[in-house]
Amino acid sequence: MNTPRPTTSAGSRPARLAVGVVGAGRVGPALAAALQLAGHRPVAASGVSDASRRRAAALLPEVPLVDPARVLAMSDLVLLTVPDDALPDLVRGLAETGAVRPGQLVVHTSGRHGVAVLDPARRAGGLPLAIHPAMTFTGTAVDVxxxxxCPFGVTAPEELRLAAEALVVEMGGEPEWIPEEVRPLYHAALAIGSNHLVTLVAQARDLLTAAGVQNPGRMLGPLLGAALDNALRSGDDALTGPVARGDAGTVAAHITELRRHAPQTVASYLAMARATADRALANGTLKAEAAEALLGVLADGGPADGGTA
Structure with a gap:
């Protein structure tokens, strides 16, 4: 394998790189802009949609939009910031058409994939890195x-670990090394914590609006902030509420009202309540004697006696 370009200098700073972005979605332009702040030079990006073009223009002004092959031709380091399912075909196509150059850093930002997906590029002489920022992106300058x-889930060949670490640090992030074989598990954890959280918060906002609350965000903010902080600090010991207490009647009332006003939320309420009950039972927060009626309500999806609450 060729020696990577971003070797450290006497000042312990990586060599300055020409940076290209294939896939000007929410992530790529922000990472390239962060690398620019560190002294690297964004030189090209590819994007098809109007939204991609706007993001590139806002975050990478004066950087030309060209086709992916041209991006690679102009770049020392190329960021492949496309959807997970599109990444294998993109890498294979770029390698088969000779777009990848020996010694070129080929970096993807997929959470699911490690460096194995970059094998076609590696066989062409590219230097593969998997660098996934564990953050939700907006596609605006606030992301930078x-x-x-920000923690980055990083997977890299042993000989490229220093190069990967240097890039992450220069973007302001903190590398967390993820073994190749557990990348999907790592990504599932982040999806549960981030993507599902957005869905839950949006449902809570909608229900408060239906209940006549004028500013649902203001009501939820302190509660959710405290719950998140407690959960990060204490894990299952932070469990509170009717499920953790075993208040079967209250849970039954919730289900009745959700069926009446927001039936689309019943399935997620039941799924999360069952998961909460399991965890509360396991750590002793929910006592076995209080759990029987609760679990009966959750199994039936309604009041334990079949009536209304």
Whole structure:
């Protein structure tokens, strides 16, 4: 394998790189902009949709939009920031057409994939890195600021670990090394914590609006902030509420009201309540004697006696 370009200098700073972006979605332009702040030079990006073009224009002004092959031809480091399912075909196509150059850093930002997906590029002489920022992106300049202290899930060949670490640090992030074989598990954990959280919060907002609350966000903010902080600090010991207490009647009332006003939320309520009950039972928060009626309500999807609450 060729020696990677971003070797450290006497000042312990990686060599300056020409950076290209294939896939100007929410992630790629922000990472390239962060690398620019560190002294690297964004030189090209590819994007098809109007939204991609707007993002590139806002975050990478004066950087030309060209086709992916041209991006690679202009770049020392190329960021492949396309959807997970599109990544294997993209890498294979770029390698088969000779777009990948020996010694070129080929970096993807998929959470699911490690470096194996970059094998076609590696066989062409590319230097493969998997660098996944554990952050939700908006596609705006605020993302660049949020990268400060952001953990990155990093997978790299042993000989490229220093190069991967240097890039993450220069973007303001903190590398967390993820073995190749557990990348899907790592990504599932983040999806549960982030993507599902958005769905739950959006459902809570909708229900408060239906209940006549004028500013659902203001009501939820302190509660959810405290719950998140407690959960991160204490794990299952932070469980509170009617499920953790075994208040079967209250849970039954919730289900009745959800069926009446927001039936589309019943399935997720039941699924999360069952998962909460399991965890509360396991750590002793929910006592076995209080759990029987609760679990009966959750199994039936309604009041334990079949009536209304």
């Amino acid at each position: 600021q949020r990268l400060a202290g």
